[in-house]
Amino acid sequence: KQEVTQIPAALSVPEGENLVLNCSFTDSAIYNLQWFRQDPGKGLTSLLLIQSSQREQTSGRLNASLDKSSGRSTLYIAASQPGDSATYLCAVNLEDTGNQFYFGTGTSLTVIP
């Protein structure tokens, strides 16, 4: 069974800092990996999708990298803002499980003005 771990569980940074969120997974046979944002009491918003053949994806101030062989992904947020405060979840889609995604428990980010 795929295990997905996110470290740290919580992170607090001052506004303007660059930061890195980590995601590790145990089975490297993945189709893709997706990063989500979840605001309190809300649903999940997709941020970035990295296919297994890719090494990184960028969207605005966000950059996600993928190292399949080591089972790791990072989400880099540049010049953090208070509006970035949310929980960030990573999810991996395995090759042999159709469309089943395995989720980490998330990193709760607080950006202090």
Added chain:
Amino acid sequence: NAGVTQTPKFQVLKTGQSMTLQCAQDMNHEYMSWYRQDPGMGLRLIHYSVGAGITDQGEVPNGYNVSRSTTEDFPLRLLSAAPSQTSVYFCASQKAGAANYGYTFGSGTRLTVV
């Protein structure tokens, strides 16, 4: 607006009651899934479907039934609610061809069983 629509947003049930959580998508996605989210446990897959007429069990299927009579709809039925089913439920859809597409999520249903 295109997307995944879940109803209701909130529900309180008594133990033993049954109910159906509704999920509809208008993106013509082949794949649909139901997850539950519990504190400290992340999202766990309940049931999923790869197309109309096809469903399968996920990680935590006990106590839940699903059907997929149309591409658009994927309802989740709780047959006899238990307090352990208190959770936030999310429906998600995905276009076939998994490597290139990710999930689109609904806004969730917060269920409390008393």
